[in-house]
Amino acid sequence: MRKVFYVLLLFCAGVVSAQDMNVRILSTMKVSAVNVTVQRGSFQLLLDGKPQHDSVAQQVIQITMIEDSMLVRIPNDTLGKFALIQLNATTDTSTFRIKPIVPMSGTRTYDDNLTISVVNGQLFCRNNVNLESYVGGVVESESGGRSFIEFYKVQAIICRTYALAHINRHFLDGFDVCDGVHCQVYRSKTKEPLILQAVTETNGKVIVDKNLNLITAAFHSNCGGETANSGDVWAANLPYLKSVEDTFCRRMPNAIWKRKIDKDDWLNYLETKHKYPVNDSTACYKALNMTQYDREKEYVYGGLRIPYKNIRSDWQLKSAYFSIQEQQDSILISGRGYGHGVGLCQEGAIRMAKLGYTYDFIINFYYRNVEIVDKSRLDFFRED
Ligand SMILES: [Zn+2]
Numbered sequence: 001m002r003k004v005f006y007v008l009l010l011f012c013a014g015v016v017s018a019q020d021m022n023v024r025i026l027s028t029m030k031v032s033a034v035n036v037t038v039q040r041g042s043f044q045l046l047l048d049g050k051p052q053h054d055s056v057a058q059q060v061i062q063i064t065m066i067e068d069s070m071l072v073r074i075p076n077d078t079l080g081k082f083a084l085i086q087l088n089a090t091t092d093t094s095t096f097r098i099k100p101i102v103p104m105s106g107t108r109t110y111d112d113n114l115t116i117s118v119v120n121g122q123l124f125c126r127n128n129v130n131l132e133s134y135v136g137g138v139v140e141s142e143s144g145g146r147s148f149i150e151f152y153k154v155q156a157i158i159c160r161t162y163a164l165a166h167i168n169r170h171f172l173d174g175f176d177v178c179d180g181v182h183c184q185v186y187r188s189k190t191k192e193p194l195i196l197q198a199v200t201e202t203n204g205k206v207i208v209d210k211n212l213n214l215i216t217a218a219f220h221s222n223c224g225g226e227t228a229n230s231g232d233v234w235a236a237n238l239p240y241l242k243s244v245e246d247t248f249c250r251r252m253p254n255a256i257w258k259r260k261i262d263k264d265d266w267l268n269y270l271e272t273k274h275k276y277p278v279n280d281s282t283a284c285y286k287a288l289n290m291t292q293y294d295r296e297k298e299y300v301y302g303g304l305r306i307p308y309k310n311i312r313s314d315w316q317l318k319s320a321y322f323s324i325q326e327q328q329d330s331i332l333i334s335g336r337g338y339g340h341g342v343g344l345c346q347e348g349a350i351r352m353a354k355l356g357y358t359y360d361f362i363i364n365f366y367y368r369n370v371e372i373v374d375k376s377r378l379d380f381f382r383e384d
């Protein structure tokens with residue numbers, strides 16, 4: 001019985017290679033009117049579940065919210081008011097464009113299906129899309145263009161891992177993930193040839209820990225030369241998110257930063273927020289001259305502990321990896337890196353890719369004791 005079950009699973013893994021994501025798009029703006037056009041392939045338009053003639057889907061479809069429903073127009077014709085609009089791809093390579101009209105915003109392009117309804121006084125747009133197309137769009141949105149193929153492969157595997165690990169994040173909202181920073185930014189499908197190649201060449205690959213669980217694939221812009229332990233920044237101390245020394249990012253654009261703060265503001269902050277003894281001359285001197293030679297979790301004075309991550313968020317600093325020097329009426333904060341510092345350092349990974357390191361080496365450099373596996377094999381082994 002067990003053997004038959006495995007054989008069945010293997011068979012399924014081979015046949016069902018595609019996986020869809022249900023992504024809420026335009027989630028960060030309150031949209032009440034959009035234009036939709038077919039860019040490539042063919043679609044069927046359904047209005048309140050009723051299929052329209054094929055020629056209707058090929059025109060500019062103007063959708064305007066009116067109370068709880070939507071007015072649908074095509075050039076020279078008004079089709080009526082509907083509660084549900086579906087644009088379903090009828091070919092494998094079908095692409096549509098959606099342009100927000102109210103408020104006005106740039107045109108976005110997506111593969112596969114589109115569903116629109118009205119929820120909470122705004123258009124609720126969902127893109128039901130192949131996982132690999134979604135991953136390509138996220139890689140471009142999260143890491144930009146003009147980089148190296150091995151870096152894009154790293155980013156594709158991370159974005160795919162993150163998407164599958166968080167697929168239930170919006171379960172109660174009626175979709176899988178949103179297109180904002182809350183989940184992963186997904187502005188459009190990608191047209192960048194190197195990103196498309198990287199996604200194809202890493203098709204289905206994800207990162208797992210020793211227990212074959214998808215990892216929390218955290219990343220940030222620049223670690224400043226040393227990544228952070230996840231437990232020093234977040235509640236969970238994950239074994240694969242341990243501090244590593246990184247010499248690759250030290251000359252990259254976000255490696256260092258400086259910020260000046262008024263001395264009185266700084267001492268006032270320490271006293272009111274952290275009950276720091278600023279009237280004690282030794283304590284005061286130390287607070288004006290903090291040094292992190294290596295990345296540390298907290299500033300310690302006597303029994304008082306102030307997490308550097310709290311100082312970072314209170315002053316909106318680029319990173320929690322900084323030192324402080326007293327100047328006349330101010331303090332000079334000299335910082336290293338940009339972001340929370342946990343997991344993969346993007347600028348270090350870009351530099352490694354430029355130097356010829358392969359994607360699997362880069363992933364294993366930043367995430368410790370992990371494996372890169374195909375997600376279909378993962379389903380199989382999990383049942384073991
Ligand atoms: Zn989200």
Ligand SMILES: [Zn+2]
Pocket residue numbers: 222223224225226227246248249250345347348
């Ligand atoms: Zn780094």
